[in-house]
Amino acid sequence: MTDPVPFRPLSPGTQPAYDVPGYLGTRKRYPTQALHPMPATITETTGPRFSERLFPPSIDLTRNTSRQPALGERIIVAGTITDEDDRPVPHTMVEIWQANAAGRYDHAGDQHEAPLDPNFHGAGRVFTDAEGRYRFLTIRPGAYPWPNHRNAWRPNHIHFSFFGPAFATRLVTQMYFPGDPLLASDPIFNAVPDERARDRLIAAFDLDVTEPDWALGFRFDVVLRGRSATPMEA
Numbered sequence: 033m034t035d036p037v038p039f040r041p042l043s044p045g046t047q048p049a050y051d052v053p054g055y056l057g058t059r060k061r062y063p064t065q066a067l068h069p070m071p072a073t074i075t076e077t078t079g080p081r082f083s084e085r086l087f088p089p090s091i092d093l094t095r096n097t098s099r100q101p102a103l104g105e106r107i108i109v110a111g112t113i114t115d116e117d118d119r120p121v122p123h124t125m126v127e128i129w130q131a132n133a134a135g136r137y138d139h140a141g142d143q144h145e146a147p148l149d150p151n152f153h154g155a156g157r158v159f160t161d162a163e164g165r166y167r168f169l170t171i172r173p174g175a176y177p178w179p180n181h182r183n184a185w186r187p188n189h190i191h192f193s194f195f196g197p198a199f200a201t202r203l204v205t206q207m208y209f210p211g212d213p214l215l216a217s218d219p220i221f222n223a224v225p226d227e228r229a230r231d232r233l234i235a236a237f238d239l240d241v242t243e244p245d246w247a248l249g250f251r252f253d254v255v256l257r258g259r260s261a262t263p264m265e266a
């Protein structure tokens with residue numbers, strides 16, 4: 033029998049609160065009554081299992097819809113998924129979704145007056161390798177306005193989902209880009225009170241990920257639990 037993993041609670045301020053006054057959408061979403069713990073049974077903790085056979089990877093978002101390349105600045109986003117003990121999380125499903133280079137989602141709910149790119153759908157999926165590594169080739173997403181407050185614009189970002197072994201273990205977050213001037217005024221990014229925790233949401237430009245004559249590379253390493261955990265959406 034292996035030693036039990038020591039419990040390491042999240043440090044205060046490193047995850048977003050349920051209710052963030054500056055982020056108006058949270059008002060309708062956060063629980064107003066005390067939570068009831070639900071015992072997790074084998075059903076919730078062991079399935080469904082996702083595999084590359086059932087869900088083929090789609091790691092090149094610049095060519096995932098047609099022979100024509102998507103418009104915009106090609107970028108590589110790569111990193112490692114680890115747990116609180118710095119151990120890689122292998123063979124876990126990582127999904128991303130994002131706006132196109134003009135800041136428009138290929139989704140009926142997005143009516144922002146920016147052009148759609150018929151060659152870019154903005155969704156990708158990959159499974160980490162044995163060392164917990166993942167890699168996508170995509171387009172740098174554009175900023176877009178949203179009706180949260182006057183002149184509100186979301187910084188460039190990519191949405192991430194990490195599934196783990198079951199639906200109940202799914203975690204969702206957003207990756208941002210270094211030096212983005214919109215970060216300072218973004219209520220979603222700033223919903224994480226702790227500055228060092230917020231910084232864990234910002235990818236690092238990395239020449240080792242960058243490919244010559246092809247695409248800039250950004251490293252986004254993710255820690256799923258513990259005191260160094262990447263902030264996740266509640």
Ligand SMILES: [Fe+2]
Pocket residue numbers: 131186189191
């Ligand atoms: Fe978004």
